[in-house]
Amino acid sequence: MTSEPIEYFYSVRSSFTYLGAQRLNDLARELGLTVIHRPVDLAKLVERLSPIQGARPTDRPYAGARVLEADPLRETYTRLEYKRWSRRLGIPINVDPSHHYGPRELPSGAVIIAQRRGLDVGAVSHAILQALWRDDLDIADPSVISTLLDQLKLGVSGHNICEEAMTAPIQEELASNTSLAAEKAVFGSPTYFYKNEPFFGQDRLDFLREAITGQPI
Numbered sequence: 624m625t626s627e628p629i630e631y632f633y634s635v636r637s638s639f640t641y642l643g644a645q646r647l648n649d650l651a652r653e654l655g656l657t658v659i660h661r662p663v664d665l666a667k668l669v670e671r672l673s674p675i676q677g678a679r680p681t682d683r684p685y686a687g688a689r690v691l692e693a694d695p696l697r698e699t700y701t702r703l704e705y706k707r708w709s710r711r712l713g714i715p716i717n718v719d720p721s722h723h724y725g726p727r728e729l730p731s732g733a734v735i736i737a738q739r740r741g742l743d744v745g746a747v748s749h750a751i752l753q754a755l756w757r758d759d760l761d762i763a764d765p766s767v768i769s770t771l772l773d774q775l776k777l778g779v780s781g782h783n784i785c786e787e788a789m790t791a792p793i794q795e796e797l798a799s800n801t802s803l804a805a806e807k808a809v810f811g812s813p814t815y816f817y818k819n820e821p822f823f824g825q826d827r828l829d830f831l832r833e834a835i836t837g838q839p840i
Contacts, residue, residue: 626656627656627817627818627835628656628657628658628659629647629651629656629657629658629659629815629816629817629831629835630659630661630815630816630817631647631658631659631660631661631813631814631815631816632661632663632800632803632804632807632809632812632813632814632815632816633660633661633662633663633812633813633814634662634663634664634665634727634812635662635727635730635731635734635748635751635752635755635762636665636723636724636725636727636730636755636762637665637752637812637813638701638705638716638756639708639812639813639824639825639826640752640812640813640825641714641716641752641753641755641756641757642705642708642709642712642714642716642756642825643813643824643825643828644745644748644749644752644753644813645714645749646712646825646828647745647813647815647828648745648746648749650828650831650832650835651745654832654835654836656835658744658745659738660734660735660738660744660745660748661800661803661804662727662730662731662734662735662748662797662800663731663797663800663801663804663809663812664727664731664797664798664801665727665811665812667801668801668804668805668809668810669810671801671805702718702719705718706718708825708826715757716756716757717756717757717758717759720755720756720759721759722755722759722760722761722762722763723755725761725762725763726763727797728763728788728789728794728797729762729763729765729768729785729788729789730751730762730763730768730788731788731797732787732788732789732790732793732794732797733747733751733768733772733784733785733788734747734748734751735788735793735796735797736784736787736788736793737777737784740779742777742778742779743775743777746775747771747772747775747777750771750772750774750775751768751771754767754771765782765785768781768784768785768788769781769782769784769785772784772785807821808821809821809823810823811823811824813825815827815828815831817831817834817835818834820834822834
């Protein structure tokens, strides 16, 4: 078995990232691999890759999918996909959370700190995604993030992590992750890299496993 890590680019507000998050944690634990979490600002990433004037509706300043996000037919179909995957995986999802769109800085910063401190970053990331997509909580609210972190019993105050999450060095890492994602041609969330080979989407986790183990699924 290899010791190569999985490099994991994602938005903390991504629905399909949520659907794959625990499965990625389980895969890494099973195979004894490290996951390098690289939360990104998906809206800024999309703008850098292919800017389209007026593509993002003004009432959704944090949306990351440009034209497709503005298309009601695409949105209707995407919600259908949420339901399909929810049934397939046995993972509950709110297909239209009221807090879907919002700032990424605080929750992304919490993930970055957890990784820097050697905490259970997979659990932190999954808890944040689950809070949004299962529980419809406002993950831009420090009290929400602080409570989530304290519930994980990380041995570090959730309040202190929230304060540090918004500091310049942490936010600079978020910006650096976004720049690196653009350099590696990441165009959506989640994207996993193994030995520099990209796998886009939670529905590609089986292919990721196959690449790691060398065994066909």
